[in-house]
Amino acid sequence: MQTLRAVTPQPPIATLLVQTESLRTSNHPQFQRLLEVLHQQIPRMSAHERWQLRYLDAYQASFEGDYANAETMLRDIIDHSGDSILMTKASAVLMNDMGSSKRYTEAFELANRLVADLPKMQDQLTRFQVLFYLSQLLKSAGQYDLAANYARDMMQMLPAGETSCKPQAMLLHVFHESHQLTSTTPELQQGIEICQNAGEPVITDSLWLIKGSLYLDEERPDKAVALLQHIAPGIRSNPNYYNTLYLRLKLAQGYWKLGEDDQAREAALDVLATASPDDVNEALRDAYEVLYHVEKKHGNVTAALSYYERYVAQNIGYLNDVSARTLAYDVAQQHMLAQKLETEKLSKQNSMLRLQQALAAKTIETGRLYIVLLLVVLASVIYWLFRLKRSQLHFKQQARLDGLTGIFNHQHFISEARRALHLLERKQGSACLVFIDLDYFKQINDTHGHAIGDAVLKHTVAISKQLLRTNDLFGRLGGEEFGILLFECSPGQGAAIADRIRTAIESTPINIEGRVIMFSASIGLASTQTSGHDLQRLCRDADAALYRAKHIGRNRVIAHTELGEHTKVLDAGNMGQ
Known part of the structure; x- marks a missing residue:
């Protein structure tokens, strides 16, 4: 006699797609498992559901740092899906990937298009995701006020199922990079508690890392190392590239300040092993600095000199990268202004042509009026061309000079x-x-x-x-x-x-x-x-x-x-x- 076993019914594919997307940051391992389940359901999917799955596949490729494969899928969605919501989500992820792969000019050009479309976005979740990526990109270019404003916009219009964790965390990251936080700032502890209660371990860990960094800034390495060791198991169980990288960096800096040289060396070498060999970033720069100090302290002159040269190269590269981000933002803003002026100029030219056609059959007296109007329109065109030229000259000067001091950048x-x-x-x-x-x-x-x-x-x-x-x-x-x-x-x-x-x-x-x-x-x-x-x-x-x-x-x-x-x-x- 056969034993009948109960089979747990699968939820509808549409429900499973929504559930999978909601787990991207809160439970990424479960997100990956559900993604595998969805791939088994492809033969039963509608065309629209397959496009949604392709978007989730693109997000996973982006999460793993496979930006080339992610871009291929995202552009396919933007060009062929015909779904305005999916196209906007894909554009936002693509913008973020361009920023992560240092294609700053393209990233800010795409950001301008998304900002222009914000008033037309009816889907609250899509708008929420776009604002998150915009805030993150602007933060990287030092546009802290704009980044904070977008984070506050996210908080005011939370979609169903979302908490204030992500906007609160983004706001705290902006405040940290603009040096507006201390380890005792109440908003920091509130943000940590909000994200813990929301079940967002990756974001919570990033806020704990901010607190550890602030302890180091305040010359309290013992507090920093104790905190970092406490959160390390959580970061290992919810792996994220940046959390892993900065956990190891802050441990290296903390151990160095405590005089625990072997642990500092090991943690700094872990940073080098985690990062891409040809990458240029602040974490690598600071890791080489720790290694330089450790080897110098122990009299290893050759190793110390080698690490110092790499530190200098990383520092120069990092400063160049910061300048590139800022310049890309300025270029994108200038292009947007130029396009606006060009549109206005064409509008004026079209008005002039219509006037010519309307006045062609008039009498001499009407012709005189036509000439006067024509001169006014021409003067208006010249005025806008002059404004465009002056704006271009101003931008050329801005590209050469530091905005605060007026000397070369x-x-x-x-x-x-x-x-x-x-x-x-x-x-x-x-x-x-x-x-x-x-x-x-x-x-x-x-x-x-x-x-x-x-x-x-x-x-x-x-x-x-x-x-x-x-x-x-x-x-x-x-x-x-x-x-x-x-x-x-x-x-x-x-x-x-x-x-x-x-x-x-x-x-x-x-x-x-x-x-x-x-x-x-x-x-x-x-x-x-x-x-x-x-x-x-x-x-x-x-x-x-x-x-x-x-x-x-x-x-x-x-x-x-x-x-x-x-x-x-x-x-x-x-x-x-």
């Missing part, structure tokens, strides 16, 4: 310096590269606010300009770091100019609303006479001298020289102390 300074050094090498001229870094600048921002910090940066530029010649190159490399290329200048002359700048900065505090802000700068210098005319070598030597100036007490000038096979760092500053 990082990308243009590097480009001009490389060109100038090439010409100097041909005529056997000499130059000095100077790196300036303001001491304890983060404390100024934390104590007095970012507005005062910006005023200090502009004040520093104004002081430095007074001591430079008209042909010297001056640029902002990022944050509170500046670069100067002094032409036809020996190492001694360069050190003297650098020390005059240092002394002027130290002796010229800024007075804002009755508050006197004292600050100083550390300066590193490299000369073509010792480092050659290769910009990368000059940058590395100037950066090494700057690091030395910071390491031995700040508020001084260190000049880098090279004698034979041995590198010596000479104190050429701190004359005022």
Whole structure:
């Protein structure tokens, strides 16, 4: 006699698709299992359900970092599915993938199209997902106010089945990157509790990582390491690339600060093993810095030097990547403005043609009126063309200059310096590269606010300009770091100019609303006479001298020289102390 076993009925395919999509971030392993179940149901699916499954497959490829395969599927959905909701969701994921793969210009162009379509999006879940990816992309370009606004928009229109976890977490990430959080900020603990209650382990872990990072910033490595060790099992059970990478990085930094060198080395090497070998990012840069410090402390000079060179290369690459994101955002905004002006210009031209046709059969008196109107329209066209040209010129200037200080931005300074050094090498001229870094600048921002910090940066530029010649190159490399290329200048002359700048900065505090802000700068210098005319070598030597100036007490000038096979760092500053 056969035993009859109960078979659990499968839910309808449409219900299973919705259920699978809802588990993307809250339970990704279950998401993958349901995806396999759905693939077994393909013969029973309608055309629309197959497109929905293709979208989920594209999301999974994107989650795994297989952006090329994901893009093929996403573009197929956008071009052929005919479903406006799926097309919008696919566009949002594609935009996010372009940002992750450093195709910033394409990402922001697509972002502009999605922003333009926001008022027409009726499906609340689709709008929610688009706002999330827009906020994430704008955060990466330093557009913190816009990113925060999109996160707040998500919170005000939560779709059915969604909690405030994702928008709250996005807002906290924006605040963290714009230095508006501390480990005791109440909103941070509230966000962690909201996401825990919502069953979003990946997002919860990312917020715990913020708290651990803040503990490190506040010089509380014991608290940081204890927290990171506590959340490590959860991150391993819900693997996510960025959570895994930053868990290992923050552990490496925490162990280093606690003096546990072996654990710090192991965690930093785990970061290198996790990241792609050819990637450039902040995590890799900081991991190489930890390894440099550990090997240097233990007297492993060769290993320390190797790690330091990789740190410098990562730092330059990271700063270039930050500049590329910012420039891509500006280019996309400029293209949008140009398209708007072109549309308005064409509209004016069409109006002019209609007037010509309507007035063709009029009398001479009507013809005179036609001429007057024609001149007005022509003047309007010329005016809009003039505005377009002026806007393009303004953008060209913005692409060269730093928006806050008015001096060259990082990308243009590097480009001009490389060109100038090439010409100097041909005529056997000499130059000095100077790196300036303001001491304890983060404390100024934390104590007095970012507005005062910006005023200090502009004040520093104004002081430095007074001591430079008209042909010297001056640029902002990022944050509170500046670069100067002094032409036809020996190492001694360069050190003297650098020390005059240092002394002027130290002796010229800024007075804002009755508050006197004292600050100083550390300066590193490299000369073509010792480092050659290769910009990368000059940058590395100037950066090494700057690091030395910071390491031995700040508020001084260190000049880098090279004698034979041995590198010596000479104190050429701190004359005022």
